[in-house]
Amino acid sequence: MSEYKAIHGVKIRDYTTDPDNLITGQVWFDKTNKVLQFQESNAAGSWATGGSLNVGSRYASGLGVQTASLAFSGLRHGLSGDRVETELYNGASWTEVNDMNTARSTYGSQGAGTTTSGICVSGYSNPADANKDEVETWNGTSWTEIADVNTARRAAAASGVVNSAVLFFGGFADARTNATEIWNGTAWTELNNLNLARDTLSGQGTNTAALAAAGGVPGAKDEVELWNGTSWTEIADINTARQSVGGSGTSTLGLVYGGQPRGDNGQKTEQWNGTAWTETNDMSIARSGFATSTLSATAALAAGGDSDNNPSAPAGTEEFSSPAVSTKTVDID
């Protein structure tokens, strides 16, 4: 112990249980198990191909987690053919489940919740050039239409972990909008607007703590705003401005990926730790306008979307995994 203090200038503390608020590199003595413990650094996350969608799509939305997610809405080909199809992913393969009631393309991240309590908010009808105000909830088996949003729009974002508590913000109505609405399970209510009106942004978090990241005005933006349940506050920008971007996680542990930095599709991935954005490994394939799992920043899913290099293959998916910070036991024998 004295040698450690001589080298590092601090003593090693004894704990009967793991200390609270561990920091990377922290060392302590576990009195209960009589072992020295070390908090490992967080290895970088990376992407790998996942199971391919049954029907390739672009401009769709998704929800859930990497091993239990839905992809719905979107376009089959070109800019025509709004989809009603819904596909369910189990972490290995996609299965078609019951269709939506209203065909639509969302052009944004307009899904939220889980595979047993999900929601798809608003969207767009091609090629009629009309936004749709219809909202549907998913109960694990089928979609049910509920109360319409106040402002129909596409290319917006939604956040929420259940389909009875959802925030819906940004997008394109008659023009790019900063409108924010909240769903309490009964009605949609307008709340304080985003500071920056934008579309094709990402949304992650809950209806009381959410992030609105990136988006288009129409040029790609790097602005990020934090929702605290009442209002939006601008926080640290992402490193690479982009639109038609994917997002997953929470307001304190987030991920943004893919999208269009300058009109061409990108692969950049950035992680949010509640304070700053850090670049991690790129996606395997540059893409934008894809469906995402919404709830986790350490195990995310990107499904379908546009790829400049291969416009004919929007069925491919990718899975992001970031090893959790872990505690190692140090052998001191």
Next chain:
Amino acid sequence: MAKTYQYCVAENWGKGFIEHGESSRITFSNFPGDVWQVPAYNKHGNLWIAKVAGAVKTKDEAQTIVTAEMKKARDAWDADNVDGESSAEKIARLGSKPANITLEE
């Protein structure tokens, strides 16, 4: 001139086709006709091509495949018409006519 990329043809079978360790070591690009581009003179690129049983192509061979696929896409775009539809309406319905893709050496 030294090559920057190498090409192969391999069908993406989904999970396991590109694994986490591979995507963090090399950059992939995917083109029509199941054409894949990975770095040339790269051990991890070579190992990945072997793993997926990729049919190695020269850049010119890969370009021929991609060009043929894009011609098919353009022919399909030309043939997809609606009576009375204007050019602008067709683009709104289908998107722009697919353009050529040029592979890099």
